[in-house]
Amino acid sequence: MTTRTITIKDVADMAGVSPATASRVLSGNPATSPESRKRVIAAASQLDFHPNAQARALRSTRTNVIGLLMSDVRNPFFADLAHSAEQTALAEGFVTLLGNANENAVQQDRYLDTFISQRVDGVVAAPEGMGSSSLRALLAREIPTVFVDRTIDGIDVPSVTTDSDNGIRQAVEHLAQQGHTRVGYIAGPQATSTGRDRLRSYAKAAQDYGISTDPALIYFGDFQSRSGSDGAHHLLSLSQPPTALLAADSPMAVGALATLNRKGMRIGRDMGLIAFDDIEWFSLLDPPLTVISHDVEAMGRIAVELLLELINGGQPSSVVLPSELIIRASSGTADPVVART
Amino acid sequence: MTTRTITIKDVADMAGVSPATASRVLSGNPATSPESRKRVIAAASQLDFHPNAQARALRSTRTNVIGLLMSDVRNPFFADLAHSAEQTALAEGFVTLLGNANENAVQQDRYLDTFISQRVDGVVAAPEGMGSSSLRALLAREIPTVFVDRTIDGIDVPSVTTDSDNGIRQAVEHLAQQGHTRVGYIAGPQATSTGRDRLRSYAKAAQDYGISTDPALIYFGDFQSRSGSDGAHHLLSLSQPPTALLAADSPMAVGALATLNRKGMRIGRDMGLIAFDDIEWFSLLDPPLTVISHDVEAMGRIAVELLLELINGGQPSSVVLPSELIIRASSGTADPVVART
DNA sequence: CTGAAAGCGCTTACAG
DNA sequence: CTGAAAGCGCTTACAG
Incomplete structure (x- = not known):
């Protein structure tokens, strides 16, 4: 120096x-x-x-840094979520240490340990798994923590999540009305609460609306695009293939779309497709994609607001945001002749 | 506590x-x-x-934190770039403090000042502007810094950039071969090196290949999607509108696409469209988008590698990555009858 | 190989 | 309103 x-x-x-x-x-x-x-x-x-922020933090036990743990920054939903959270935090005088778990439990723990060592003032996390030792270490130190998008059963921290149930129900009802009886569901990983919740909602709605509950129609993906294309491939190879696909997040929908395109299938005619998560350009596809939409901007903003309440000694309640179906052309009927039975 | x-x-x-x-x-x-x-x-x-990372850093003058300044994390190019840089850094034992300038000079400086106060070991930045006081403060403190994607004239730090010239040249040649003579160019902001370089390459190539250099065909956007839709709208309203559009980044191409769709124009038939930046799902559009592609994974990885060299006292050279045209259906001929003159 | 001591750059009771 | 002093939690010459 x-x-x-x-x-x-x-x-x-x-x-x-x-x-x-x-x-x-x-x-x-x-x-x-x-x-x-x-x-x-x-x-x-x-x-x-x-x-020197280090010296200041060492003495005052405040860092004005929050840790933001996202599961996959390349997933546009989480990119938008990170953006919303980061802008809210910045406006409140906090900078953001971004950890990208990359849908990987080891990397998630690596970043949580880093957050502890960096003595962040609080953490906003979209966690996976059942509560690793790193996560428990975070909570044992009473570091204010808010879950966003996802939660972990048995860990009681404030959260901002989406009520997937309503949107998925609408989607299934819509598919049933279009005459579909066999729908392929590309599920998220069951190590995430969203993966589990959405599958549960789907299974229940399918039963209620007379859609086949054949377990072969469920494919377990990992929320990343590759598993969406594998899933579509697998489902279309069934002896009784589905006439529509529902993907539990947008990267898997993109993957499925790629498979359908490769096979020369016409979306919305040969095969219906609905995605969870509304992404700006989904409406620009031809045909535009029917989606289950929820408010990512609000989710990121509210998560940081809850965290700041927590940091300031408050006891904020969890927030649940709604989801809803936005019908576009990709979910057009597979076979309009088939009436509902 | x-x-x-x-x-x-x-x-x-x-x-x-x-x-x-x-x-x-x-x-x-x-x-x-x-x-x-x-x-x-x-x-x-x-x-x-x-x-306690603060205490350790205070004493040892190493933080094992690098600052990563991105211009807009919602732009998928930068999301991928951030991901690549972050994963490389993590593998080398560094965590990443992500600053999102949001294509905004004030926020950029805010984060650069934060990086200084946090005493990061180094900075990877995609900068805009002409070298603010915050940027100069960073360099005056001899904090190792690498520019990525963008550079600033007169500031001599190692960088990883794309040679846009080749890809743009190929795109213009391709458009000329397809019979286009009036092309609308949606430029990036001239406060960025990439905005300037790509425009310069375009103007030169247009001249070389006999495409109109009418200044009315240049629209100045800001690399965000809204300006792409505004730009397309403006260009199509000209008394002599273009028969093809070339957008200097992917969000602006998405915006242009939305405008074309709203106007009911058939991409690749009524209007050609080429985007700078290859985004996974661009090939899934109907028609698939012709793009100028460059290697974002390599860019992020190499940027961090150069930074580590710099931190370890080396004097790495700048790296320039190639770009190339990937022809898909969106750039189909506007009027195949028109021969090259 | 080990320990006592100093010090990194701040902030914060404490006393005035 | 101000200053001297202590201390946050580490690391690192220094001496042994």
Whole structure:
């Protein structure tokens, strides 16, 4: 280090005050004289002083950093969620340490351990699994934590989630009305609450609306696009293939779409397709994709708002956001002749 | 804080050694006896000790954190870039502090100042503008910095960029071969190097291949999708509208696509469309989108590799990655009868 | 191989 | 309103 780094002592010296007074001015403590304030601020500006966040955090046990654990930043849903959370946090004076679990339990724990070591003021997490030791370590340290999108059974922290049930029910009803009786469901991983909830909702709605509950019609994916194309491939190879597909998230829907295209199937005519998650460009596909939509912007924003309440000693309640079906052309009837039985 | 936090002193006490020895064991210093190692590791594990990263950083002037400044995480190109950089960093033992400038100079500076205060070990940035005071402060402190995707004229740091020229040239040649003579170019912001470079390449290639250089055919967007739809709308309203559009990034291409769809234009027949950036699902559109492709995974990985070299005292050279045209159906001829003149 | 001691750069009771 | 002093939790020459 050739250029010695500027410390608060340099600022204090130049301003002709003690480090204590300089510290008070710079942290907005009102117990300062206008004269001191003027000189300290001038000195800090002239020296281009950037306070050492490590030293500040070490002493004050506040870092103004929140940890944001996302399961897969390349999934546009989580990219949007991260964006919404990050912008909300920034507006409130917090910077965001982003951990990308990459749908991988080991990486998730790696980042949670990092959050603990970095002494973040709080964590917003879209967790997977059943509560690893890293997650328990986080909670044992009473680090304020909010779950977003996903939860973990038996771990009682505030959360912001989507009520998938309504949207999925509408989707199944819609498919039934279109005359479908065999629907392929590409499920999310059962190690996630959303994977489990959406499958449960689907299974129940299928039964209620007279859609086949043949277990062969359920394919278990991992929320990533590759498993969507594998799933579509598998389902179409069944001896009694489905006439429509419902994918539990958008990357798997994209994967399924790629398979259908490769096979030369006409979406909405040869094969219906509905995706969970509304992504901007899904409406630009030809045909536009029918989706189950939920409000990702609100989800990210509210998660950070709950976290700030928690950090400030409050006891916020969990929030559940609605989901709803948006019907577009991809779910057109497979065979309009087949009436509901 | 009810539960007192565990420190290295607790670990040392339980292991029956000094904090110095505990520290040596935990940081892998070889000057330790097997006996000490065994007992310190056991104690740390039993107490679930997570070293305070602030304290460690304050003393050792290493944080093992790198700052990653992206211009817009919702842009899939940058989401992929962030993912690639983050995974590479993680494998090398660094965690990533993600700053999202949101294509906004003020937010960019906010994050750069944060990186300085957090004393990150290095920065990977996709910068915009001409070199703000925050950016200069970063460099004045000799914080290792690498530019990725974009650069700033007159600021000499290693970078990983794409040579847009070749891909754009191929795209223009292809459009000319298809008989197009009036092409609408939706440019990126001229405050970014990529916005400027791509426009320059386009203008030169248009001239070389006999495509109109009418300035009315250039629309200046901001790399976000809204400006793409505005741009398409504007260009189609010209008294002599273009027969094809070339968008300088993928969100603007998505925006243009939305406008074309709304107007009921058939892509690839009524209007050609080419996008800079290859996004997974662009090939799933109907018709699939012709794109100028470059290697985002390599870009993120190499950027972090260069940064690590820099952090370790090396003097890495900048890397320029190639771009190339991938022809799909969206750039089909506007009017196949028109021969090249 | 080990420990005592100093110090990284701040903030915060404490006393005035 | 201000300053001297202590201390946050580590690491690292230094001496042995």
